Amino acid sequence: SQTIHQWPATLVQPVGSPLSLECTVEGTSNPNLYWYRQAAGRGLQLLFYSVGIGQISSEVPQNLSASRPQDRQFILSSKKLLLSDSGFYLCAWKRPDTDINEQFFGPGTRLTVL
Amino acid sequence: ILNVEQSPQSLHVQEGDSTNFTCSFPSSNFYALHWYRWETAKSPEALFVMTLNGDEKKKGRISATLNTKEGYSYLYIKGSQPEDSATYLCAFKSDSNYQLIWGAGTKLIIKP
Numbered sequence: 414s415q416t417i418h419q420w421p422a423t424l425v426q427p428v429g430s431p432l433s434l435e436c437t438v439e440g441t442s443n444p445n446l447y448w449y450r451q452a453a454g455r456g457l458q459l460l461f462y463s464v465g466i467g468q469i470s471s472e473v474p475q476n477l478s479a480s481r482p483q484d485r486q487f488i489l490s491s492k493k494l495l496l497s498d499s500g501f502y503l504c505a506w507k508r509p510d511t512d513i514n515e516q517f518f519g520p521g522t523r524l525t526v527l
Numbered sequence: 528i529l530n531v532e533q534s535p536q537s538l539h540v541q542e543g544d545s546t547n548f549t550c551s552f553p554s555s556n557f558y559a560l561h562w563y564r565w566e567t568a569k570s571p572e573a574l575f576v577m578t579l580n581g582d583e584k585k586k587g588r589i590s591a592t593l594n595t596k597e598g599y600s601y602l603y604i605k606g607s608q609p610e611d612s613a614t615y616l617c618a619f620k621s622d623s624n625y626q627l628i629w630g631a632g633t634k635l636i637i638k639p
Contacts, residue, residue: 449629456531456616456629472626503570512620513559515573516627 415440419504419519426526432477432491434522436504439485444506446487447516448479451501463487464509499526529553531619533630540607541638547603548633550617554598558622562591562602565632566613574602574615604635612637 416439426432438444448460461479462470469479476495480488487504501523505516532551540546552560559578565571575584580595588605604611614634618627 454631456631457618457627458629459626462626512625513576513578515561515576518570518572520570 415506415517417504417506417517417519419502419522421522422520423523424525426494426524428496428526429493432489432494432498432524434489434502434504434524436487436489436519437485438487438506441485441506441508443484443509445509446481447505447507448487448489449503449505451503453500457503461487461489494526496526499524529619529621529624529628531617531628531630533615533617533633535633536631537634537636539636539638540604542607542609544607545603545605546607546635547601548615548635550600550602550619550630552598552600552617552619552628553621554596556621556623557595557598557619559620560593560595560600561618561620561627562600563616563618564613565616571616602633607635607637609637609639611635 418437446463449457450460451457459472463481466481477491501521503521504519507516508514534549561576562574563571564574575591577593582593584591590603593600614632616632618629620627
């Protein structure tokens with residue numbers, strides 16, 4: 414069976430500090446990987462999308478970046494956090510074979526930037 | 528800009544009562560409509576994927592309908608139970624974009 418891990422679960426960081434959130438998937442190969450953010454009272458906003466190692470599509474111009482150094486590892490980073498980066502970050506994966514497959518979500522990271 | 532609206536934003540329902548809520552999405556370039564349930568302290572979990580106009584899906588006491596021509600989907604819960612308390616999210620996929628466009632969710636609270 415497949416599992417998806419995210420860490421840390423919660424994070425409090427000062428403005429201007431760096432960020433690294435990690436997501437790993439087990440039990441599947443070549444998954445499509447996603448980073449989402451949910452700001453308070455809003456829907457899930459797609460930040461980054463990856464179909465393979467080193468392949469990253471960015472949906473929203475911002476101070477965040479993503480990398481996929483291994484097939485089942487997806488990392489969300491920032492060099493300098495802004496107050497507006499606060500939110501709940503979710504990693505998700507999907508089987509790549511069809512467009513309508515459901516996405517499977519990790520437990521999420523609650524980020525507070527002070 | 529594609530927009531997905533869910534209403535109401537939140538809903539309090541007495542245990543045992545039935546309820547329903549709405550997801551509105553663009554009526555053009557439809558490809559699929561997803562429903563997810565997101566319980567507190569857990570990850571969102573898929574309920575249904577709907578692709579055809581007139582689709583009706585059912586899982587236990589929960590069912591969903593789809594009208595792609597007018598751009599809406601209803602989620603129904605029959606005989607609400609405390610474990611139904613969650614935020615219900617819908618997500619729209621067009622045939623011209625790979626990403627899902629998510630609604631803000633309907634937060635359902637079941638009162639015992």
